Amino acid sequence: GAGVSQSPSNKVTEKGKDVELRCDPISGHTALYWYRQSLGQGLEFLIYFQGNSAPDKSGLPSDRFSAERTGGSVSTLTIQRTQQEDSAVYLCASSSRRGREPFYYGYTFGSGTRLTVV
Amino acid sequence: EDQVTQSPEALRLQEGESSSLNCSYTVSGLRGLFWYRQDPGKGPEFLFTLYSAGEEKEKERLKATLTKKESFLHITAPKPEDSATYLCAGEAAGNKLTFGGGTRVLVKP
Numbered sequence: 001g002a003g004v005s006q007s008p009s010n011k012v013t014e015k016g017k018d019v020e021l022r023c024d025p026i027s028g029h030t031a032l033y034w035y036r037q038s039l040g041q042g043l044e045f046l047i048y049f050q051g052n053s054a055p056d057k058s059g060l061p062s063d064r065f066s067a068e069r070t071g072g073s074v075s076t077l078t079i080q081r082t083q084q085e086d087s088a089v090y091l092c093a094s095s096s097r098r099g100r101e102p103f104y105y106g107y108t109f110g111s112g113t114r115l116t117v118v
Numbered sequence: 119e120d121q122v123t124q125s126p127e128a129l130r131l132q133e134g135e136s137s138s139l140n141c142s143y144t145v146s147g148l149r150g151l152f153w154y155r156q157d158p159g160k161g162p163e164f165l166f167t168l169y170s171a172g173e174e175k176e177k178e179r180l181k182a183t184l185t186k187k188e189s190f191l192h193i194t195a196p197k198p199e200d201s202a203t204y205l206c207a208g209e210a211a212g213n214k215l216t217f218g219g220g221t222r223v224l225v226k227p
Contacts, residue, residue: 004161031213033214033215035217041219042122042205042217042218042219042220043162043205043207043215043217044217045214045215045216048212048213048214050213056212056213056214059214091161091162093161097213105164106152106154106164106165106167107152107164107215108164109154109161109162109163110161111159111160111161112160112161
């Protein structure tokens with residue numbers, strides 16, 4: 001597609017439930033990132049996928065968080081047993097890692113999923 | 119640990135009143151310093167990448183500059199449509215961005 005697509009755009013869930021957030025990156029982009037933006041805070045890195053390499057999971061805040069990327073395209077971020085502190089906007093970004101392209105065109109972000117845990 | 123700090127947190131400007139935003143960074147092996155604009159309810163939108171000290175980039179009323187420790191985003195004669203949150207981020211060797219907390223800019227007509 002023309003941009004990075006995320007779904008759902010809004011999700012309200014009860015504490016303790018599991019949620020899945022989806023990201024459809026730009027076609028052909030080999031790199032995919034998940035970030036979290038809490039109210040009034042900067043973007044916090046969660047996880048990075050690059051091609052077929054093992055993902056960089058160093059930003060995942062707890063083992064309740066996991067992510068996968070199927071077929072080098074769509075990614076799903078799963079949060080198990082949600083807590084109120086998980087409430088945030090979850091942003092996905094993709095980029096080409098070909099040569100200098102990431103620097104010429106930047107990372108393209110989706111509009112995010114606003115997660116509210118009640 | 120990589121760190122990016124932006125100041126001020128918020129900036130209120132009159133239309134036409136030029137100003138600068140600051141981004142101080144400590145990013146090991148910096149490969150690029152990115153500026154993004156974020157409007158409410160939307161994801162960040164790419165503006166510029168700067169690579170080396172002394173470099174400058176311009177786009178309409180925005181000009182970004184880079185030193186070895188800081189980057190500045192100058193807004194010249196801003197208009198109300200320049201109101202947004204401006205984010206800077208450094209990319210290190212691990213291919214991930216470390217973001218600052220952003221500067222919320224409000225330009226009043």
